[in-house]
Amino acid sequence: xxxxxxxxxxxxxxxxxxAMVGASPNLYKWGSFLLANLIKGGFKGPIYPVNPRxxxxxxxxxxxxxxxxPGPVELAIVVxxxxxxxxxxxxxxxxxxxxxxxxxxxxxxxGKAGHELxxxxxxxxxxxxxxxxxxxxxxxxxxxxxxxxxxxxxxxLRGAISLVSQSGNLGGQVLGWAExxxxxxxxxxxxxxxxxxxxxxxxxxxxxxxxTKIILAYFEGVEDGQRFLEVARKTSMEKPIIALKGGRTSAxxxxxxxxxxxxxxxxxxxxxALAQAGVIVAKNPTELIxxxxxxxxxxxxxxxxxxxxxxxxxxxxVASDECNERGLVLPELPEEIxxxxxxxxxxxxxxxNPIDLVGQINPAVFRNSLEAVTSSExxxxxxxxxNLGTSHFMYRVVSTVRDIDPSFDxxxxxxxINEAAKLEAGHLRDVGDFIAKYxxxxxxxxxxxxxxxxxxxxxxxxxxxxxxxxxxxxLQAMLWYRNWxxxxxxxx
Amino acid sequence: xxxxxxxxxxxxxxxxxxAMVGASPNLYKWGSFLLANLIKGGFKGPIYPVNPRxxxxxxxxxxxxxxxxPGPVELAIVVxxxxxxxxxxxxxxxxxxxxxxxxxxxxxxxGKAGHELxxxxxxxxxxxxxxxxxxxxxxxxxxxxxxxxxxxxxxxLRGAISLVSQSGNLGGQVLGWAExxxxxxxxxxxxxxxxxxxxxxxxxxxxxxxxTKIILAYFEGVEDGQRFLEVARKTSMEKPIIALKGGRTSAxxxxxxxxxxxxxxxxxxxxxALAQAGVIVAKNPTELIxxxxxxxxxxxxxxxxxxxxxxxxxxxxVASDECNERGLVLPELPEEIxxxxxxxxxxxxxxxNPIDLVGQINPAVFRNSLEAVTSSExxxxxxxxxNLGTSHFMYRVVSTVRDIDPSFDxxxxxxxINEAAKLEAGHLRDVGDFIAKYxxxxxxxxxxxxxxxxxxxxxxxxxxxxxxxxxxxxLQAMLWYRNWxxxxxxxx
Numbered sequence: 002x003x004x005x006x007x008x009x010x011x012x013x014x015x016x017x018x019x020a021m022v023g024a025s026p027n028l029y030k031w032g033s034f035l036l037a038n039l040i041k042g043g044f045k046g047p048i049y050p051v052n053p054r055x056x057x058x059x060x061x062x063x064x065x066x067x068x069x070x071p072g073p074v075e076l077a078i079v080v081x082x083x084x085x086x087x088x089x090x091x092x093x094x095x096x097x098x099x100x101x102x103x104x105x106x107x108x109x110x111x112g113k114a115g116h117e118l119x120x121x122x123x124x125x126x127x128x129x130x131x132x133x134x135x136x137x138x139x140x141x142x143x144x145x146x147x148x149x150x151x152x153x154x155x156x157x158l159r160g161a162i163s164l165v166s167q168s169g170n171l172g173g174q175v176l177g178w179a180e181x182x183x184x185x186x187x188x189x190x191x192x193x194x195x196x197x198x199x200x201x202x203x204x205x206x207x208x209x210x211x212x213t214k215i216i217l218a219y220f221e222g223v224e225d226g227q228r229f230l231e232v233a234r235k236t237s238m239e240k241p242i243i244a245l246k247g248g249r250t251s252a253x254x255x256x257x258x259x260x261x262x263x264x265x266x267x268x269x270x271x272x273x274a275l276a277q278a279g280v281i282v283a284k285n286p287t288e289l290i291x292x293x294x295x296x297x298x299x300x301x302x303x304x305x306x307x308x309x310x311x312x313x314x315x316x317x318x319v320a321s322d323e324c325n326e327r328g329l330v331l332p333e334l335p336e337e338i339x340x341x342x343x344x345x346x347x348x349x350x351x352x353x354n355p356i357d358l359v360g361q362i363n364p365a366v367f368r369n370s371l372e373a374v375t376s377s378e379x380x381x382x383x384x385x386x387x388n389l390g391t392s393h394f395m396y397r398v399v400s401t402v403r404d405i406d407p408s409f410d411x412x413x414x415x416x417x418i419n420e421a422a423k424l425e426a427g428h429l430r431d432v433g434d435f436i437a438k439y440x441x442x443x444x445x446x447x448x449x450x451x452x453x454x455x456x457x458x459x460x461x462x463x464x465x466x467x468x469x470x471x472x473x474x475x476l477q478a479m480l481w482y483r484n485w486x487x488x489x490x491x492x493x
Numbered sequence: 494x495x496x497x498x499x500x501x502x503x504x505x506x507x508x509x510x511x512a513m514v515g516a517s518p519n520l521y522k523w524g525s526f527l528l529a530n531l532i533k534g535g536f537k538g539p540i541y542p543v544n545p546r547x548x549x550x551x552x553x554x555x556x557x558x559x560x561x562x563p564g565p566v567e568l569a570i571v572v573x574x575x576x577x578x579x580x581x582x583x584x585x586x587x588x589x590x591x592x593x594x595x596x597x598x599x600x601x602x603x604g605k606a607g608h609e610l611x612x613x614x615x616x617x618x619x620x621x622x623x624x625x626x627x628x629x630x631x632x633x634x635x636x637x638x639x640x641x642x643x644x645x646x647x648x649x650l651r652g653a654i655s656l657v658s659q660s661g662n663l664g665g666q667v668l669g670w671a672e673x674x675x676x677x678x679x680x681x682x683x684x685x686x687x688x689x690x691x692x693x694x695x696x697x698x699x700x701x702x703x704x705t706k707i708i709l710a711y712f713e714g715v716e717d718g719q720r721f722l723e724v725a726r727k728t729s730m731e732k733p734i735i736a737l738k739g740g741r742t743s744a745x746x747x748x749x750x751x752x753x754x755x756x757x758x759x760x761x762x763x764x765x766a767l768a769q770a771g772v773i774v775a776k777n778p779t780e781l782i783x784x785x786x787x788x789x790x791x792x793x794x795x796x797x798x799x800x801x802x803x804x805x806x807x808x809x810x811v812a813s814d815e816c817n818e819r820g821l822v823l824p825e826l827p828e829e830i831x832x833x834x835x836x837x838x839x840x841x842x843x844x845x846n847p848i849d850l851v852g853q854i855n856p857a858v859f860r861n862s863l864e865a866v867t868s869s870e871x872x873x874x875x876x877x878x879x880n881l882g883t884s885h886f887m888y889r890v891v892s893t894v895r896d897i898d899p900s901f902d903x904x905x906x907x908x909x910i911n912e913a914a915k916l917e918a919g920h921l922r923d924v925g926d927f928i929a930k931y932x933x934x935x936x937x938x939x940x941x942x943x944x945x946x947x948x949x950x951x952x953x954x955x956x957x958x959x960x961x962x963x964x965x966x967x968l969q970a971m972l973w974y975r976n977w978x979x980x981x982x983x984x985x
Contacts, residue, residue, distance in 0.1 A: 028887075028890060028891070028894065028905065028906075028909050029909075033890075034890045034893070037890060037893045037894050037897055037898075038890075038893060040897045041893045041896055041897050059894065059897055059898040059901065060898050060900055060901075106851075110841065110851075111839070111840075111841040112840070112841045115841075153886070153940075154886055154889040154890060154893070166807070167807070168805065168806055168807025168808075168810070169805060169807070170803075170804065170805025170806065170807045170808055170852075170879060170940075171805070171807030171808065171811065172807075173805075173940065174808075174940055174960075177940060219807065221810055245811075247807060247810035247811055247814065248810055248813075248814065249814050250813065250814045250817035250818060251817060252813040252814065252816060252817040252822070252823050253810050253811070253813040253814030253817060255813065255845070256806075256809050256810045256812075256813035256823075256845070256847050257810045257813075259806075259843040259845050259847075259849065284962075285811065285815070285960065285961075285962045286811065286960060287960055287962070311662075312662065313660065313661060313662025313663070313665075314660055314662065314748075314751075315658070315659070315660025315661070315662045315663030315664075315711065315739065316660075316662055316663065316666075317748050318660070318713055318739035318740055318745050318748045318749045319663065319737075319739055319745070319777065319778065320748075321740075321742065321744040321745040321747065321748035321749075322739065322740065322741050322742045322744065322745030323777070324744060325742035325743060325744040325745060326742060330744070331744050331748075347603070348603075348604070349602065349603040349604045349607075351751040353747070353748070353751050355748050355751075357751070359598075359602075360662075387662060394645070394646055395520075397646040398520060398525075398526045398529060398530075398646060399520070401526075401529045401530060401533045401646070402520065402529050402551065404533055405529055405532045405533050405551055406529075406551040406552045408552055409551065409552075413520065414520075417520050417521075448645075448662075448665065448666055448669060468666075468777065468778060468779055469777075470777045470779070
C-alpha cells in the first residue's frame with residue numbers, strides 16, 4: 002500500500018494533465034524550450050500552455066490564465082518571473098492543482114528577500130496540500146509517463162534508474178551521459194532550493210516507486226540528517242542508493258555553502274555515516290553512471306574472486322593491477338579449467354588467470370573459456386576484456402579495402418561483414434546466457450567506440466565498459482553493497 | 494646533430510620505400526589488412542607487396558620475392574609465418590634493407606624454441622647493421638610520413654605525441670581514443686618482444702625526434718633498468734614522458750610475467766625511481782591520453798593556485814573537492830576581481846572562487862570573467878567549466894521545435910542556429926587568446942558529447958575535457974612535472 006506522502010509526490014510524476022504557466026514562443030526563454038521539450042516527449046494527457054499575450058504557441062492553443070484552461074490541472078509547471086510567482090501560486094491553489102514544479106529562480110539563492118518569499122510560498126502550498134518541486138530547479142523527467150521537462154534538453158531511454166540531484170548542471174551531465182550511452186533512466190528530479198520536496202523525500206518516494214530499481218543521488222547538504230540517514234538505511238535494504246556527496250573537502254564545502262546557501266547550517270553528512278546506512282559512495286559524477294549500469298543489469302557478486310579473460314596481454318596486466326588495488330583477488334585456475342583450456346588454446350598459452358586468448362578471434366574458444374570460468378566455483382565474477390567489439394575492426398578493414406580497391410570482389414566483402422556481425426551477436430548472446438545461467442556478473446570491456454555501455458540483446462542486456470578500470474570500480478562497488486547487505490541480514 | 498642510433502631507427506619511421514613480405518589478398522590475414530591500411534594511409538614512396546602466389550593484390554602488382562622488387566627497399570615489413578621468418582631475414586640482409594618490422598608471432602612468447610629463434614634473428618640483424626622492431630608487434634604509425642601499419646587499424650590525426658607500448662592491445666586502445674578525440678599522434682611503435690629495439694631505445698629516439706613534443710610509454714619490464722632511468726632522466730629535461738607501468742602490484746606483476754615472459758628477470762623499475770627520473774606516472778591507460786592533451790597544447794602552470802569559473806554550481810563544488818584532494822588550492826578572489834565582477838554579475842553572485850556564472854550564457858560576462866582571472870597574479874591556472882558546448886543545447890532546442898511545429902518561422906530558427914555557432918566560436922577564440930596572451934593554462938570542461946578533447950581554432954587549440962576530475966588530474970600532472978623540472982634546474 003502506497004504511503005500518503007508517496008501518493009502526493011506521485012502527482013509530480015504521473016499527472017493526468019499539465020499546465021505550463023509562463024509558456025512562451027521565444028526560443029531563448031525557459032517557457033519555450035521546456036514546453037517544446039514536454040510536447041516532443043509525447044505526454045499522453047492534455048498540455049495547457051498559459052500566457053495572456055499569446056493565442057497559440059507552437060501552433061497549439063494557449064490560454065490566458067490557469068483558471069481559463071478547459072479542464073482540471075494535476076501538475077502546474079511555473080516559469081513566470083519571480084515577481085509573479087506568488088500570484089500564480091494563488092491561482093494554482095484556486096485551480097486545485099495537486100503538484101507544482103517551480104522552475105523560476107531568484108529565491109533563497111538570491112538573498113534574504115528571496116529566501117523569505119520562498120518560505121512564504123512553501124507555507125502556502127503546504128496548507129493547500131500541494132507538493133512543490135523547486136524553486137530554482139532544472140526540471141523533471143519521468144520516462145514511464147513520457148514526461149521530459151528539463152533545461153538540459155536530454156532525452157534518455159526508458160529504464161529503471163532514478164536520479165535526484167540538488168544541482169541542475171550535475172543532473173544534466175549525468176542525464177546526457179545516460180542518453181549517449183544507452184542507459185535507461187526512470188525518473189529525474191532536480192530539487193533546486195528544496196522549498197518543499199527535498200532529497201530525502203525523493204529517496205523515500207523512489208523506495209516506494211516499484212519501477213525504480215536503482216537510485217542515484219547528488220547532494221551537498223540536507224536539512225534533517227537524522228531522517229536522511231534513516232530513510233537511506235531503510236531504502237538500501239531494498240534497492241541500492243549510489244550517491245555523490247559534494248563538499249567532502251574544505252574547499253568543496255566552502256563552494257557548496259555558496260552554491261546552496263540556504264543549507265549552510267545543515268547537518269553534515271559524512272562519508273562514514275553514508276556507508277553505515279548502506280549508501281554506495283561514488284567519488285565523482287562519472288562513477289554515478291558507471292556504477293548504475295552494473296547494478297541495473299547484473300547480479301551481485303557473492304565474493305571477491307575474479308576470473309579474467311582477455312584478448313590481449315596488456316589489458317590483462319592493467320586489470321590485475323586494478324583488481325589488486327581494489328580488494329579483488331585473481332585466484333589461480335583450478336585444474337579442471339586448465340584441462341579444458343589446454344584442449345582449446347595454443348600450447349604456449351599462459352595457464353594462468355588472466356586467461357590470455359592471445360588475439361584469437363574464435364567464437365568456440367571464447368564461448369568455452371567464458372563458460373568454464375563463469376560456471377566454476379572458484380570465481381565470483383568474470384571480467385571479459387576486448388572480445389566484444391572485435392567486429393568493429395572488421396568493418397574498418399572492409400571500409401579501407403573498398404576505398405583503396407573499388408574492384409575488390411564484393412561478395413567477399415559481404416561475407417566479411419556478415420561474419421563480423423555474427424561474431425558480435427554470438428558474443429553478446431554468450432555473455433547474456435551465462436550471466437542468466439550461472440547468476441554471476443560478467444563485466445565486459447570493449448575497444449569499440451561505437452558500443453553503448455548497455456547493449457540490449459534478446460531478453461538480456463550486456464554491460465560493456467570502455468576501460469578495465471571502470472569495470473573493476475563498478476565490481477568493487479557491487480561487492481561492497483553485497484557485503485553491507487549480508488552484514489545487515491545476518492542474525493545479530 | 495643526430496646520433497648514429499637515431500639515424501638507424503629513423504629508417505623504421507621515414508623509409509624511402511617499403512616492402513611487405515607476406516602480403517595477402519585474404520582479408521582475415523595480417524598481410525592483407527596491414528597492406529590495405531598502409532596503402533590507405535597515403536605513403537608517398539613505393540610500396541612493394543611480396544608473395545610468390547599472387548600476381549596482384551588490391552589491384553596492385555605483387556612481387557614473387559624481395560629480391561625481385563624493382564628498387565631498393567629501406568623498410569621491410571615481415572608478416573610470413575614463423576617457420577619462414579629466418580629465410581626472409583636472410584633475404585632482407587641480401588636486399589640491404591635498413592630496417593625490419595617483424596609482425597609475426599610465435600617467438601619468445603611461445604616457448605623455448607621461439608626464444609632461441611628470436612635470439613638468432615636478433616644476432617643476424619645486429620651483425621648486418623639492421624634495426625628490427627618486433628617480433629610479435631602490433632605495428633607502427635608515423636603520421637608525419639603517412640605510414641599507418643597497425644593491427645588495430647586506427648588512423649589518428651597528425652600531431653606531436655609519440656607513443657611506445659610493449660602491449661599491442663593497450664597501444665591500440667590509446668590510438669583509438671586519440672582518433673576519436675581529435676588528438677594528434679606523431680609516431681607509434683609496438684615494441685612487442687623487443688628482440689632488438691626496446692622501449693628505452695624508443696624513448697631515446699623520441700628525445701632526438703624534433704617533431705615529437707610529448708612521449709607516452711606503456712611498459713611492464715625493461716632489460717636494463719639503469720640505462721632506462723638515465724635515458725628517461727635526460728629526456729624528461731627536454732620533453733615530458735608520461736608513462737604507465739604495468740605490473741605495479743603482485744597480481745599485475747604475475748600477469749606481466751606471463752604476458753612478456755622474456756622479461757621475467759628484468760630490472761624492477763619502481764614508481765619511485767620513475768618519479769626521480771622526471772617521468773609523469775599515469776595510473777591507467779585513460780590518463781595517458783588525458784594528460785597528453787594538456788601537455789601538448791597548454792603552457793605549464795607555475796604554481797598550484799587555481800581560479801575556477803563555472804556555468805553551474807554543482808560542477809564548482811565537485812571541482813573544489815577534486816582540487817583539494819590533489820594538492821591544488823582555490824584562493825579567495827582578490828579585491829580587483831570582486832570589483833570587476835560586481836559590475837558584470839547579478840547582485841547575488843557568489844563573490845567567491847569558484848565564480849558561479851549562475852547559468853548566464855552571455856559572451857561579455859564570460860569573456861570578462863575569464864580574462865580577469867587568467868590575467869590575475871593570484872592564479873596559476875584556470876578551470877573553465879560548462880561554458881564551452883552551450884551551443885549544443887541550442888541545436889537540440891531548434892531540432893525539437895522543428896519536430897513539433899513544422900510551421901515555426903524558419904528565419905527565427907536560423908537566427909538561433911547562427912547565434913549558437915557565434916557563441917561557441919567566440920568562446921573558443923577567447924580561451925585560445927587568453928592562454929596565448931597570459932601564458933597560463935586554461936582547461937575547459939564541456940557538457941557536449943559532440944566535442945573533441947582537442948579543438949583546433951585558428952592558430953590555437955582549445956583543450957576540452959568531459960569532466961572536471963579529468964581536467965584537474967591533468968593539471969596536477971603538469972604541476973608535478975613543472976616542479977620536478979624546477980628542482981632540476983635550480984642551482985644545487
